[in-house]
Amino acid sequence: MNKKTKDTIFNVITHLILVGVTVAVLMPVFWIVNASLQDVGNMFSGQNVDFSKMSFGNYAELLAESDFLLWIKNSFIVCGTSTLFCLMCTCIAGYAFSRFRFVGKKQGLMMMIIIQMFPATMAMVALYKLLNVFDVATGGFIGFNLAGLILIYTGANIPFNMWLIKGYIDGSVPKELEESAYMDGATKWQAFVKIVLPIMGPIMAVIAIFTFIGSYNDFLIPSIVLQDSSQYTLAVGLRGFISGKFSMNWTQFAAASVLGSLPILVVFLSLQKFLVEGLTKGAVKG
Amino acid sequence: MASVRMNKVQKTYIGSQPVKKAWWEFWKSGSVKREVNVIKDVSFEIRDGEFLVLVGPSGCGKSTALRMIAGLEEVTGGEIYIDEVLVNDVSPKDRDIAMVFQSYALYPHMNVYENMAFGLNIRKYPKDDIDKRVNEAAEMLGLKDLLLRKPGELSGGQRQRVAMGRAIVRKPKVFLMDEPLSNLDAKLRVQMRAELQKMHKRLGVTTVYVTHDQTEAMTLGDRIVILKDGIVQQIDSPMNLYDFPANKFVASFIGSPSMNFVPSKIDAEAEYVLIEDWKLKIPEEKRPGILPFAGKEVIFGIRPEHIQDVKFTKDYVKDYAVKGTVEVAEPMGSEIMIHIDFCGNVLAARVDSHSSARLGDEVELCLDMHKMHIFDPETEINLVYPKKSDSDAAKSSKNKSSGGSEVLKKADLNTSKPSNESDPDASDVSMGAVSKKASSKKSSKKKK
Numbered sequence: 001m002n003k004k005t006k007d008t009i010f011n012v013i014t015h016l017i018l019v020g021v022t023v024a025v026l027m028p029v030f031w032i033v034n035a036s037l038q039d040v041g042n043m044f045s046g047q048n049v050d051f052s053k054m055s056f057g058n059y060a061e062l063l064a065e066s067d068f069l070l071w072i073k074n075s076f077i078v079c080g081t082s083t084l085f086c087l088m089c090t091c092i093a094g095y096a097f098s099r100f101r102f103v104g105k106k107q108g109l110m111m112m113i114i115i116q117m118f119p120a121t122m123a124m125v126a127l128y129k130l131l132n133v134f135d136v137a138t139g140g141f142i143g144f145n146l147a148g149l150i151l152i153y154t155g156a157n158i159p160f161n162m163w164l165i166k167g168y169i170d171g172s173v174p175k176e177l178e179e180s181a182y183m184d185g186a187t188k189w190q191a192f193v194k195i196v197l198p199i200m201g202p203i204m205a206v207i208a209i210f211t212f213i214g215s216y217n218d219f220l221i222p223s224i225v226l227q228d229s230s231q232y233t234l235a236v237g238l239r240g241f242i243s244g245k246f247s248m249n250w251t252q253f254a255a256a257s258v259l260g261s262l263p264i265l266v267v268f269l270s271l272q273k274f275l276v277e278g279l280t281k282g283a284v285k286g
Numbered sequence: 287m288a289s290v291r292m293n294k295v296q297k298t299y300i301g302s303q304p305v306k307k308a309w310w311e312f313w314k315s316g317s318v319k320r321e322v323n324v325i326k327d328v329s330f331e332i333r334d335g336e337f338l339v340l341v342g343p344s345g346c347g348k349s350t351a352l353r354m355i356a357g358l359e360e361v362t363g364g365e366i367y368i369d370e371v372l373v374n375d376v377s378p379k380d381r382d383i384a385m386v387f388q389s390y391a392l393y394p395h396m397n398v399y400e401n402m403a404f405g406l407n408i409r410k411y412p413k414d415d416i417d418k419r420v421n422e423a424a425e426m427l428g429l430k431d432l433l434l435r436k437p438g439e440l441s442g443g444q445r446q447r448v449a450m451g452r453a454i455v456r457k458p459k460v461f462l463m464d465e466p467l468s469n470l471d472a473k474l475r476v477q478m479r480a481e482l483q484k485m486h487k488r489l490g491v492t493t494v495y496v497t498h499d500q501t502e503a504m505t506l507g508d509r510i511v512i513l514k515d516g517i518v519q520q521i522d523s524p525m526n527l528y529d530f531p532a533n534k535f536v537a538s539f540i541g542s543p544s545m546n547f548v549p550s551k552i553d554a555e556a557e558y559v560l561i562e563d564w565k566l567k568i569p570e571e572k573r574p575g576i577l578p579f580a581g582k583e584v585i586f587g588i589r590p591e592h593i594q595d596v597k598f599t600k601d602y603v604k605d606y607a608v609k610g611t612v613e614v615a616e617p618m619g620s621e622i623m624i625h626i627d628f629c630g631n632v633l634a635a636r637v638d639s640h641s642s643a644r645l646g647d648e649v650e651l652c653l654d655m656h657k658m659h660i661f662d663p664e665t666e667i668n669l670v671y672p673k674k675s676d677s678d679a680a681k682s683s684k685n686k687s688s689g690g691s692e693v694l695k696k697a698d699l700n701t702s703k704p705s706n707e708s709d710p711d712a713s714d715v716s717m718g719a720v721s722k723k724a725s726s727k728k729s730s731k732k733k734k
Binding site: 174176177179180181182183184185186187190194195198199 | 394
């Protein structure tokens with residue numbers, strides 16, 4: 001067997017594996033899009049895809065009969081606000097941990113890493129009890145509602161993202177820039193806001209996307225925290241379609257899933273450039 | 287414009303590694319972090335409008351000294367004065383100083399105009415004034431067409447000019463420059479050096495310039511401070527440093543190629559330097575400093591440019607001539623650099639381009655003994671270093687009585703005009719740090 005034949009066989013095998021993996025990845029997407037366009041009766045009939053029976057009826061029903069838009073709105077309120085708060089906290093904390101020397105710095109950093117090691121489900125009971133305290137203390141303002149959810153997401157996302165920010169500043173923001181700003185007459189805060197923050201754009205985009213998507217997709221915490229159906233987020237609302245004992249509306253569930261993933265797709269695609277830049281810059285010191 | 291004075295300034299860093307101790311010592315005093323002394327008792331004055339260069343090898347503390355003047359590093363001990371105002375606890379923004387960094391530190395998200403205007407905007411200057419100043423500086427530095435470009439779109443030389451422009455627009459009291467030319471290629475460096483000289487002449491602002499390049503130091507500085515291991519070795523004008531180095535380190539640091547050093551001995555009458563079988567006559571004016579070392583081992587030093595092929599020497603003196611075998615010959619066009627084997631030592635010489643000295647030849651060379659140096663092998667002090675003049679002595683005693691700093695005395699001494707007399711005591715005062723080292727060596731010997 002000559003080298004050319006060997007190369008061809010190698011290429012064919014590689015491509016077969018790649019095609020297989022791609023099919024495996026795209027299958028659920030195809031399935032859910034297909035399901036969203038089918039009647040309930042057709043979905044589990046095991047027939048081949050029949051384009052003639054497809055319709056957007058599920059989508060129309062979803063928008064007309066369910067609280068889908070309300071869930072989306074709630075999700076955006078929770079995810080947007082917690083992302084914003086998380087960015088504010090992590091940028092300041094990451095900068096402080098990167099640049100300043102203070103008592104407990106090392107221990108603080110260690111603690112943030114250790115917190116990451118425990119699964120979120122472990123904290124469920126504690127979070128519930130904490131929210132109870134907040135509920136009483138704030139007269140229901142922060143409690144088992146969207147505000148409580150925002151507080152949990154903000155807190156949960158800070159440790160890991162703070163490390164990302166710290167790593168980015170350590171590696172990609174030269175200290176001399178701030179020193180130069182000090183020499184130009186800037187205070188520490190001005191140097192941070194006017195010089196460091198604009199340079200941190202890429203990593204802030206990464207954190208925004210991760211935090212937003214993470215909270216948007218989360219089901220467990222909102223299903224425990226949110227008690228009023230008017231405050232349901234998308235993930236909790238979706239469950240309503242398939243949680244009935246005798247009526248499991250998989251097709252509308254699929255339509256809601258497809259529609260609900262569109263905003264994320266738009267956010268992701270528009271910030272993709274920053275995402276790649278931020279991830280590589282954070283990873284490679286230079 | 288302003289003067290800057292450093293008085294017995296020290297800088298100590300607390301290292302990250304604890305000092306090694308036995309467990310019972312931990313029990314008593316706990317963990318103690320290792321201290322690193324970067325700057326040790328440094329004192330000098332930068333006069334109003336002066337261009338002072340801090341030079342020394344890597345890790346000598348020159349950048350730390352500059353950063354302490356800027357206020358970016360805390361001062362562990364001593365005082366720093368700007369215009370006779372103590373600034374130890376004044377923040378960088380209130381010192382009215384501009385600094386050019388080695389990496390230029392241009393703000394990457396701002397264009398050239400915004401970079402230059404940043405300091406003025408922060409200080410809330412009127413918009414018209416900012417516009418005028420930035421345009422003036424841009425005109426002066428040839429940046430007019432680049433004002434809307436981001437730093438990423440500029441070449442190294444252009445970035446360097448923007449960094450200079452950012453410093454100029456503020457019209458500060460003092461310019462600090464931390465190796466601003468080290469990132470440029472050789473040709474651009476020469477060009478920018480000339481521009482720096484022109485700029486200083488035009489603006490006349492007090493400037494402190496840090497470099498490890500002795501050529502930059504020699505060409506730019508009104509005076510040069512030579513630092514080694516956080517200790518000032520000598521402060522003087524470039525030519526005085528070259529002609530009258532205070533010790534072996536300065537002698538080897540200034541001049542390219544560096545001075546030749548040959549272990550030798552002084553004869554009993556202090557008339558000759560003895561290098562194995564060779565006898566080199568000591569000129570009369572050099573003898574007084576060497577007298578106490580009669581019969582003792584010393585280090586003989588001479589610069590390559592003060593050694594010439596005898597065939598091209600105008601005033602041939604037999605007592606100044608040596609012979610050796612050529613090991614390396616490098617014709618440079620205007621001269622020939624030769625390395626000869628002389629009594630087991632390599633002696634570099636810059637001889638006439640018409641010299642016939644070639645690889646393997648035995649050549650006779652004439653040394654300009656009037657320009658030779660003799661160093662104490664223990665303290666490395668230059669024994670023929672000129673004595674301070676009477677007027678300088680009076681000045682330094684005045685300083686003492688008025689509580690003036692030791693630095694000033696040192697500076698006065700080091701800038702004193704060379705006289706024909708030599709006095710090892712004078713060197714002792716000027717080389718306080720070195721003599722201290724020697725005395726500590728002696729005392730440790732005694733203890734043993």
